[in-house]
Amino acid sequence: MSAISLRQLRKAYGAVEVIHGVDIEIESGEFLVLVGPSGCGKSTLLRMIAGLEEISGGELEIAGKVVNALPPSERDIAMVFQDYALYPHMSVHENMAFGLKMRGADQASTESRVANAADILKIQPFLDRRPAQLSGGQRQRVAMGRAIVREPSAFLFDEPLSNLDAALRVEMRLEIAKLHKRMKATTVYVTHDQVEAMTLADRIVVMNGGRIEQMGAPLELYHRPASLFVARFIGSPTMNTVEATATPSDQGGIVISALGRQFRLPNTQALSGAITFGIRPNDLKACQPEDAWFEGEISVAERLGSQTFAYVEMADGQMFSVEFDRNADVAVGERIHLSGNPSAVHLFDTETGRRMN
Incomplete structure (x- = not known):
């Protein structure tokens, strides 16, 4: 009872x-x-x-x-x-x-x-x-x-x-x-x-x-x-979210188009149309330009001792937060390319806000 x-x-x-x-x-x-x-x-x-x-x-x-x-x-x-x-x-x-x-x-x-x-x-x-x-x-x-x-x-x-x-x-x-x-x-x-x-x-x-x-x-x-x-609401810093478009990929999964770039999510069910893409700060990492999902300029770097957070300004002015190791060499004004863990991506219906994956 x-x-x-x-x-x-x-x-x-x-x-x-x-x-x-x-x-x-x-x-x-x-x-x-x-x-x-x-x-x-x-x-x-x-x-x-x-x-x-x-x-x-x-x-x-x-x-x-x-x-x-x-x-x-x-x-x-x-x-x-x-x-x-x-x-x-x-x-x-x-x-x-x-x-x-x-x-x-x-x-x-x-x-x-x-x-x-x-x-x-x-x-x-x-x-x-x-x-x-x-x-x-x-x-x-x-x-x-x-x-x-x-x-x-x-x-x-x-x-x-x-x-x-x-x-x-x-x-x-x-x-x-x-x-x-x-x-x-x-x-x-x-x-x-x-x-x-x-x-x-x-x-x-x-x-x-x-x-x-x-x-x-x-x-x-x-x-x-x-x-x-x-x-x-859950998570600090909050989840990064951005309006995006999903298109089924001939190679399986879907292609995400967001902030002027495209990348494929291989293990995602077929979706099509406008979605909201989300990823947490600890699931993003710096990468080479050819592998990037997003790119932007570091506006703020918070060094908290146990970890470092960088706030990256995207082309549309939106801020993405990224978690780095506490000793990471990140500098304000630096141009950075970011990719993420495909299995840690969150996709939401833009109209209803409900989870899609």
């Missing part, structure tokens, strides 16, 4: 429908990430699971029980918010214990749960402090601790790391991953950051306009995006 089931879940504000019949089965112990751009409906969907938004249609089931009409306090979930939502006049200990006290938990049980959560999150030294005396990362740990002491059937996270700086985001991402591994709790996590999604998720749900664009394992979405939207 799934821990959380969403069956044709819909949300409307008056005549405006923002969630359009979403179906998701979340397994017990699974870490599911809802990801997508601002306004795609991911936070609304999470708030519907939490009971903070009314459900306009469909059915929501938690632990085998339909909870559409139940208030948040009766859904056996705990939520961690983006802004921590801590009581500023209470100590860390009091913040973590408050929910248990409101539910009538006895003192011994409350103290035991708070101590256990503080140990898990390494916040024992801060139990007597107030939130104003803590860093952003420490406050987020307290918010997580307040959720842990509840011992719920599921944890819900609403962009919990977006208020932290880059270094703290990495640190807290690791903490959340370790916490999930230790507790094996069902988790639904909302973020707009696809790096968070790729590193934390067992499965990712990519949302677009209140609908599921694609759902699957992180590497499945990376290597076989079902649509142009997913291809451009």
Whole structure:
């Protein structure tokens, strides 16, 4: 039995429908990430699971029980918010214990749960402090601790790391991953950051306009995006895409015409007409002019220590990103010819955006 089931879940504000019949089965112990751009409906969907938004249609089931009409306090979930939502006049200990006290938990049980959560999150030294005396990362740990002491059937996270700086985001991402591994709790996590999604998720749900664009394992979405939207959203830097024309080749496969050049993809099903060609930065490489798929001028070179990214301006002004070895000898202003791995090419229907190969 799934821990959380969403069956044709819909949300409307008056005549405006923002969630359009979403179906998701979340397994017990699974870490599911809802990801997508601002306004795609991911936070609304999470708030519907939490009971903070009314459900306009469909059915929501938690632990085998339909909870559409139940208030948040009766859904056996705990939520961690983006802004921590801590009581500023209470100590860390009091913040973590408050929910248990409101539910009538006895003192011994409350103290035991708070101590256990503080140990898990390494916040024992801060139990007597107030939130104003803590860093952003420490406050987020307290918010997580307040959720842990509840011992719920599921944890819900609403962009919990977006208020932290880059270094703290990495640190807290690791903490959340370790916490999930230790507790094996069902988790639904909302973020707009696809790096968070790729590193934390067992499965990712990519949302677009209140609908599921694609759902699957992180590497499945990376290597076989079902649509142009997913291809451009998952991966950093984003996938290179260009409008192209496909023509069946007498030698097998197809000939791609794009940016004033032609090249053959030998192991591709016969396609004809306008398409969108896509290839990731790590699947491109510098080559000799006679072997080139594309050519352009390096406009920017980013040397990140572990790798180098070059941004190549094509004839039409479009930028392609290319990943090189960290010690690669690339220079701004250099003319470069590029080819790629034919098996790593992504072809999309230009009109619908759906994958074709």
